[in-house]
Amino acid sequence: MSHVVVVGASVGGVTCVQSLRELGFDGDITLLDAEYGPPYQRPPLSKEVLLGGDADDADLLDESALEAIGVEFRPGTPAIGLDVAGRRVRLAHGDLRFDELVLATGGAAAVPAPLTNLIGRGAHVLRTRTDAIALAAALGPDSGLAVLGGGVLGSEIASAAVSRGVPTTLLARPAQTLGPLRGALARPLLPLHRSRGVDVQTDRTRISHGAGRWRIDAGAARLVADVLVVAVGVRAAARWLARSLPVGPDGVRCDWRGRVAPGVWAVGDIADRAGSRHDVSYNTQAAAVVQAREVAGAIAGDPLRVPVVPYFWSDLHGVRVQAAGRIPPDARIEPLDRDDTGAPHVFAVVDDDGTVVGAAAWGSARGFRRARTMLGTALDQEAAAR
Amino acid sequence: MVEVVVDSAACVGAGQCALTAPQVFDQDDDGIVVLLAGVVTDVSAVRQAAQLCPARAITVIG
Numbered sequence: 340m341s342h343v344v345v346v347g348a349s350v351g352g353v354t355c356v357q358s359l360r361e362l363g364f365d366g367d368i369t370l371l372d373a374e375y376g377p378p379y380q381r382p383p384l385s386k387e388v389l390l391g392g393d394a395d396d397a398d399l400l401d402e403s404a405l406e407a408i409g410v411e412f413r414p415g416t417p418a419i420g421l422d423v424a425g426r427r428v429r430l431a432h433g434d435l436r437f438d439e440l441v442l443a444t445g446g447a448a449a450v451p452a453p454l455t456n457l458i459g460r461g462a463h464v465l466r467t468r469t470d471a472i473a474l475a476a477a478l479g480p481d482s483g484l485a486v487l488g489g490g491v492l493g494s495e496i497a498s499a500a501v502s503r504g505v506p507t508t509l510l511a512r513p514a515q516t517l518g519p520l521r522g523a524l525a526r527p528l529l530p531l532h533r534s535r536g537v538d539v540q541t542d543r544t545r546i547s548h549g550a551g552r553w554r555i556d557a558g559a560a561r562l563v564a565d566v567l568v569v570a571v572g573v574r575a576a577a578r579w580l581a582r583s584l585p586v587g588p589d590g591v592r593c594d595w596r597g598r599v600a601p602g603v604w605a606v607g608d609i610a611d612r613a614g615s616r617h618d619v620s621y622n623t624q625a626a627a628v629v630q631a632r633e634v635a636g637a638i639a640g641d642p643l644r645v646p647v648v649p650y651f652w653s654d655l656h657g658v659r660v661q662a663a664g665r666i667p668p669d670a671r672i673e674p675l676d677r678d679d680t681g682a683p684h685v686f687a688v689v690d691d692d693g694t695v696v697g698a699a700a701w702g703s704a705r706g707f708r709r710a711r712t713m714l715g716t717a718l719d720q721e722a723a724a725r
Numbered sequence: 726m727v728e729v730v731v732d733s734a735a736c737v738g739a740g741q742c743a744l745t746a747p748q749v750f751d752q753d754d755d756g757i758v759v760l761l762a763g764v765v766t767d768v769s770a771v772r773q774a775a776q777l778c779p780a781r782a783i784t785v786i787g
Contacts (some may be wrong), residue, residue, distance in 0.1 A: 350781065358776050380781060382737075399781060625739065625779035632776045643773070650739040650779055661738060661756075704738060704756035711740070 341366035343638060344428055344437040346418045348372035350380045351607035351627035352443035353399050358635035360408045368410045369435065371428070373417035373444075374467060377401050382624055384471035385492055386654055389499035394472050418444075421583040423600050439602050439638050442580070442591060443631065446573035446608035446622070454487075454569055460548040462567040465492060477566045480504040485555055485564035487546070489539070491518045491653050493570035494528065497537045498655045506538075508562055510555070513541040518651050519619040519662055520699055523672045524686055527701045528655075535656040538562075573622065575609045587611055597634045604637070606630040618649035619662040619697060625650045648714065661707045664688065664697035664714050673718060676706045685710055689718050727768050727787040729775075731758045735782040742778055746770040750783075758782065 343359060345352045348370050356368050372378065379397040388394050405412040420429030427434040448464035450457075458464065463474045474496070478484060484500045486493045489511025500507045509532055515525040532539050542558025546567065555562040575590030584599055585592040590611040593599045597606055605612075607627030620626035629647050636642045651662040666688050674683030678701075685706030688697030695718050698710030713719070729749060738756030742749075749771055751759045765771050768785075775783040 354776060354781075361772050361776065382780070620779075623779075628779050628781070629777055632773075645745045645770075645773055645777075647741065647777060648739075648744065650741065652737045652739070652779075659738065659756075663739075705754060707738075708740070708752070708756060 341438045342369070342436065343367070343439045343441065344369045344371065344435055345441040345443055346371050346428065347443035347445060347607075347609075348374075348378035348412065348414070349443050349445045349607055349627065350378075350399060350624050351445070351631040352441065353378045354628050354631035355441050355443060355606060355635045356405070356410045357408065358632045359639055360410070362635060362639035362641045364635075364639040366438070369437075370405065370410050370412045371416045371418055371430075371435075372412075372414045374469075375415045376468070378405075378412075379468050380624060381466075384468060385465055385495040386499060388468075388471045389475050389478070389496060390503065391475065394468055394475075397468060397471075419579055421580055421603075423583050423603060426602055437602070440604065441631075441634055441638075442599070442603070442605040442609050443607050443627070444576045444609050445627075446590075447576045448569070449572040449574040450569055451571065454571070457487075457546060457548070457567065457569055462487075462553075462569050464569055465496060466573070474566075474568060478503055478505050480506075482565035483563065484508070484566045484568070485510060485546075485553055485562065486568045486570060487544070488568075488570035488572070489515060489528070489532075490570065490572070492573075493568070494532065494655055495653060496568055496570060497532060498535070501536050502656070507536075508538040508540060508555070508564060510540050510544045510557060517653060517660065518623065519617075519621060519666050520651075520660070521666075523674070523683065524662075524666070524688075524699050527678075527682060527684055530682070531656055531658060531701070573608060575611070577609050596637055597630050598637070604634045606634055617665045617667050619651040619664060619666060619699075620649035623651055625652075648711070658702040659704065660699075660701050661704075662697065662699040663707075663711045664695075666697045666699075670696065675710055676700075676703065678702070687713055687718055693717050726764055726766060727771065727785050728764055729760060729762075729771055730784045730786065731760050732782040732784075733757050735780050737780040737782075739779050742774040742783060745774040745777060750774060 676685035700707035
């Protein structure tokens with residue numbers, strides 16, 4: 340009997356075990372997770388949960404649903420090592436043998452060395468459900484919040500906080516990026532934050548802590564905050580694999596199907612997958628879900644047969660930001676539509692050959708769908724100018 | 726025959742379901758999923774749509 344071990348009850352891990360069963364895989368399945376409690380997804384943590392919603396809303400399914408499909412779920416069981424040739428995962432108490440292993444441990448909040456002392460003094464990070472509950476509890480209208488990092492996570496935290504009436508400062512870089520969006524595609528970001536009352540500072544900052552508060556020097560501005568969140572990125576949680584597999588700064592290197600080595604696969608943020616770097620979904624839940632389905636299909640012998648368009652989304656101040664397809668570094672950005680203020684907010688991403696390879700929109704579902712239908716076609720200059 | 730349930734509050738407007746199983750899923754003007762048929766016979770396409778939904782907003786029962 341074949342045994343599949345999935346490490347990480349992330350959205351990738353859970354999608355993988357569910358898909359395996361739906362595709363008819365009838366061997367044993369073990370799902371390991373370092374955390375306790377039912378599996379959950381991360382996107383709601385920086386949205387609904389910070390807005391004061393129930394943290395259970397982030398749950399993917401309850402443990403009985405895993406039992407019902409014959410998956411042995413072992414929460415509180417981190418994998419600590421791997422013997423690829425011997426096909427064994429090392430646990431705190433003994434080894435677990437596998438025929439196929441799926442790595443789905445995701446990432447951890449990146450805290451560069453100069454910032455680690457901030458965490459020691461009580462700064463928050465936001466990656467796990469526990470982190471989100473702690474941060475949600477710390478937010479209130481009487482305590483000022485400073486968010487270090489203006490990417491997707493920092494921007495979503497700032498958005499949720501101001502909507503709860505929390506005085507919020509966002510410490511961001513002047514050249515904005517929002518996930519895969521950069522340059523002209525990210526230009527709506529800072530004006531949006533400022534229009535909703537976020538104090539955005541883009542000067543170089545110095546942060547110190549004293550008397551229970553954070554003191555922030557940002558250029559000429561002198562600020563004080565009660566709560567500080569460090570949201571400067573995510574690193575692949577792959578150190579435990581470094582002695583067993585090819586691990587780089589972006590995770591475990593795998594081929595375009597997610598295969599790392601014979602019997603070993605990787606999905607989601609831990610996977611440094613060939614050819615995916617410029618997909619708008621790179622290192623997002625959307626990619627983890629699709630990769631999990633692909634790997635389940637490869638293991639079960641039933642590959643995915645439908646085309647998948649890479650997708651990215653974020654929700655900021657009630658504005659849905661969407662992107663689809665790919666954004667190569669040298670692509671041309673063509674505005675397709677403008678908002679009420681005249682600023683471009685729907686875009687086509689065009690490659691060297693004049694083919695539309697990506698689409699993006701800020702707060703325009705209709706514009707986004709129109710741009711997305713252009714994917715794979717030559718850019719219609721008349722349509723672009725409209 | 727299986728039953729399909731969508732959580733339109735959780736839908737993030739990716740539109741992957743409408744690409745995967747266009748007989749069953751569509752999108753409204755806001756890009757949010759619209760269920761065209763609650764009970765379906767092409768189970769494989771619907772299951773793939775549920776598996777590929779980036780917001781995990783589709784449940785297939787049965």
